Amino acid sequence: MRIRNLFDEREVVYSFEIFPPKPDFPIDTIYSTIEELSGLKADYISVTYGAGGSTTSNRTAEIASIIKNNYGIEALAHLTCVGSNEEKIDSILNDLRCKNIDNILALRGDILGDVGSLGIFKNSQDIISYSKKNGNFGIAAACYPEGHIESKDKSKDIDVLKLKEECGADYFVTQLFFDNNLFYDFLNKVEQKGIKSPIQAGIMPVINKKQIERITSLCGAQLPHKFIKIINKYEHDKDALRDAGIAYALDQIVDLISSGVRGIHLYTMNNPYIAKTITDGIDSILNSINRKKVV
Secondary structure (H helix, E strand, O other), rough: OOOHHHHOOOOOEEEEEEOOOOOOHHHHHHHHHHHHHHHOOOEEEOOOOOOHHHOOOOOOOHHHHHHHHHHEEEEEEEEEOOOOHHHHHHHHHHHHHHHHOOOEEEEEOOOOOOOHHEEEEEHHHHHHHHHHOOOOOOOEEEEOOOOOOOOOOOOHHHHHHHHHHOOOOEEEEEEEOOHHHHHHHHHHHHOOOOOOOOOEEEEEOOOOHHHHHHHHHOOOOOOOHHHHHHHHHHOOHHHHHHHHHHHHHHHHHHHHOOOOOOOOEOOOOOOOHHHHHHHHHHHHHHHHHHHHHHH
């Protein structure tokens, strides 16, 4: 099933993201996480490409297959193209087809060396176009409400988003953000550009200070004053910071849903407790809204 079709069936598409275990950990260490998440009735679960987006040790397809074929939940397999050639991408796409995976999130991936190491796929548009031509997949792509961290001209990010849509992206998932107003400004620019594809808001509940410092350094997300106060007040109380971070994420999500967001994509960090607490907090809202869509 194409995930894009879910946006026609639901007022709000709700999904989770998980990541594979590190290469030196057995793959079955993720099984209990999938088992717990499976009972939360997400519309789909995405599986990242692992640390660094490595193409040499990729467990994404195997984990996506478990989600789809063992639990009957749609899976979105991340596919990064940096440093790959056509033969490598063809092999991955064929493996996904054999495993009954219908949807991919097409990404450039992290540049680990100099620009010359990119290979034949220079950006996400290249892999979106190639996957569209060489596979029968639903294709998601990433977008950046606060601009891509490598972008020198943030205004051109919307032009890139339009190109991704023209190349074949069916819908978009945002990078995490903590200020909903920045997201709403982004949606206005998207609308002005004539981009019609649905956009899911990516939300990450913060459970410790080091986590957020590392993530924001990598993606450049801004921290609102309200959020900083929470971190500073509870940084030395693990449980309090976890609960405060979940509460902040819940406030974000309720506001987003009330404002008509097309979807919520929860970055679970492989933590079922967080996913369950968030889901319990919005379950009645999602059921009410999506029930009206069906009626």
